[in-house]
Amino acid sequence: MKVVRGLSFMLFTFCLFLFVSCGLEAFYYLDPPQEDRLVLYTNSDRTLDYFSFRTNEGSEPNISLGEFEFLGTEVYYKIYRSTSAMTSCQSSISSITNGTDASAAAEKLIDSYGYKTLRFVSPKSQVSIVKDAQTPRYVYIRLNHFQGESEDNPYTNVVCTGRTQMKEYDSSWNTEGSGVDVYFPRRNINSSYGFNFNSKDENSPVPKNGDEDVTWSDTATEEGCWYIDMYAVSVGRDTSFTTSYSEVLHLGSITVRESEYDEYN
Numbered sequence: 405m406k407v408v409r410g411l412s413f414m415l416f417t418f419c420l421f422l423f424v425s426c427g428l429e430a431f432y433y434l435d436p437p438q439e440d441r442l443v444l445y446t447n448s449d450r451t452l453d454y455f456s457f458r459t460n461e462g463s464e465p466n467i468s469l470g471e472f473e474f475l476g477t478e479v480y481y482k483i484y485r486s487t488s489a490m491t492s493c494q495s496s497i498s499s500i501t502n503g504t505d506a507s508a509a510a511e512k513l514i515d516s517y518g519y520k521t522l523r524f525v526s527p528k529s530q531v532s533i534v535k536d537a538q539t540p541r542y543v544y545i546r547l548n549h550f551q552g553e554s555e556d557n558p559y560t561n562v563v564c565t566g567r568t569q570m571k572e573y574d575s576s577w578n579t580e581g582s583g584v585d586v587y588f589p590r591r592n593i594n595s596s597y598g599f600n601f602n603s604k605d606e607n608s609p610v611p612k613n614g615d616e617d618v619t620w621s622d623t624a625t626e627e628g629c630w631y632i633d634m635y636a637v638s639v640g641r642d643t644s645f646t647t648s649y650s651e652v653l654h655l656g657s658i659t660v661r662e663s664e665y666d667e668y669n
Contacts, residue, residue, distance in 0.1 A: 510649035520592035
């Protein structure tokens with residue numbers, strides 16, 4: 405019995421040596437973004453159709469150290485025509501989110517279901533990540549413009565990041581010098597494409613079969629309605645360019661009706 409255990413230990417040590425010496429990929433554990441609110445596509449109040457979460461950065465393990473660089477937080481989305489297809493994906497991702505492999509859900513989201521990174525566009529830059537600022541921040545994302553009751557205070561399609569929690573829409577966030585970084589959300593397939601889905605607007609076209617950020621279904625849940633599902637995930641990379649992901653945070657989903665946004669980009 406002692407001989408068998410001794411051989412087992414020698415085999416384990418040999419395999420560990422091969423793993424390290426052969427330069428196989430190493431994955432780093434990361435903490436996921438923190439939940440702020442979950443929006444549901446069944447929501448009927450358009451003023452509440454926004455996503456928000458808190459980044460997890462500035463403390464271990466979400467820091468750059470040695471050969472590992474913590475990059476920040478990526479936001480992934482997918483456009484659906486069918487709510488059943490969307491909820492099926494959500495269920496699949498949820499079932500593996502808390503597994504032993506922290507990055508498994510993110511890899512499934514990207515590789516199997518084809519979720520794409522949301523683009524953040526400003527007059528000065530364009531990125532597909534909320535870059536590491538070494539301090540936790542709140543991220544507010546409204547994908548489409550909604551006029552609301554006041555013409556002077558519309559609900560603008562915008563991405564805002566700042567240290568203060570936005571508990572309700574505040575138009576001051578969408579201004580220079582307000583203490584936040586301001587971007588405009590754009591589809592991954594084209595940095596000019598918005599999410600208002602207007603057939604008359606070339607900068608916000610209606611999704612179509614074949615678009616890489618669309619899961620197409622021949623039968624729509626409701627004609628003229630699209631459903632956008634979103635997740636956030638902490639991301640890092642080592643010197644061999646191996647990407648590590650945290651567990652994913654489901655931000656929720658919204659309904660976009662083509663006719664509602666005909667007047668806006």
